Amino acid sequence: MDKLDLNLLRSLQVLLKTCNVTMAAKAQGVSQSAMSYNLARLRSHFGDELLTRQGAHMVMTPFAHGLVSPLDEVFASLEALAVKDQGLDLAQCRESFVIALPDIAEADFAPGLLALVRSEAPNMTLHFNPLGSIDVYDELDSGSIHFAIGAYLEGRVHHKRKLMFYEQFLCLYNPLFFDQNLPDDLEAWLALPHLVMQESKGEPDPLRRALGKTYKRLKVAATTSRLTLVPHLLKQASVVSTLPSSIAMRFAQEHGFKVAVPPVTLREVPVALVWHESFDKSPAHVWLRNAISSSFHPA
Secondary structure, eight states: OOOOOHHHHHHHHHHHHHOOHHHHHHHHTOOHHHHHHHHHHHHHHHTSOSEEEETTEEEEOHHHHHHHHHHHHHHHHHHHHHHHTTTOOGGGOOOEEEEEEOHHHHHHHHHHHHHHHHHHOTTOEEEEEEOTTOOHHHHHHHTSOSEEEESOOOOOTTEEEEEEEEEOEEEEEOTTTOSSOOOOSHHHHHTSOEEEEOOSTTOOOHHHHHHGGGGGGSOEEEEESOGGGHHHHHHHSOOEEEEEHHHHHHHHHHHTOEEEOOSSOOOOEEEEEEEEGGGTTOHHHHHHHHHHHHHOOOO
16 A cells, blocks of 8 residues: 655645546656656555546545545645744734635635634634625735635736635425436436526536537526525525535525436636735735635645
């Protein structure tokens, strides 16, 4: 059995966040063949496939899902030790940070982040601001915000970016209204009554992007841009909503709903953290960056 060193564990963390060997190799600065070899070693060590193919994409196995949180905690702790060496006293830190993020990310990870900050840095202040129609990079440049979370793959030369994971999608539904599991036949699935999430800035929703012309055959029962309304609607009406997997799993656990994999390939969405390079070495900023990363647990 292979021994696990930090480099191999880091490969595992990146593989689980990207669910893509090529992207993981690029993130770690190694060849694709080297990352494939690392994945083979990890599979042998854990006795689990870790990533399996589903259509055109790779998805985590249930065992791999259980490794995400411990891995994040391990590397966040290691990075926190490096910050501690710079003399940061978290108990006395009174800095204030503005985090711009979409409501889905706010509902999914903000409670855990706030709990962590209250425990480790009780005098630190967090401001959660909606993304809305702001220009994230201009806001970072002006200092109006310190972090932005979203699908940011590129920034300006003076911006830093950390890809946290690729968000997948799941169908969420109330088992009180659906006696059987959702159909895996596309035509039967299209005929289900759908509650469709509308995206901001005029962008098409994930279903419209994935289905293309087929979207016209989708039975749309209702649309909403308010994420907080979704569980209330599902409690009262027989509709299915396709959401990012992390928030779908959270709603399922909190409200007794069920989830299912949609019978169509939906484009995965990158979830990244961006900040201005002038804060790159600030101890409090570094600590909060690590705290943000460890608070995200994709489903």
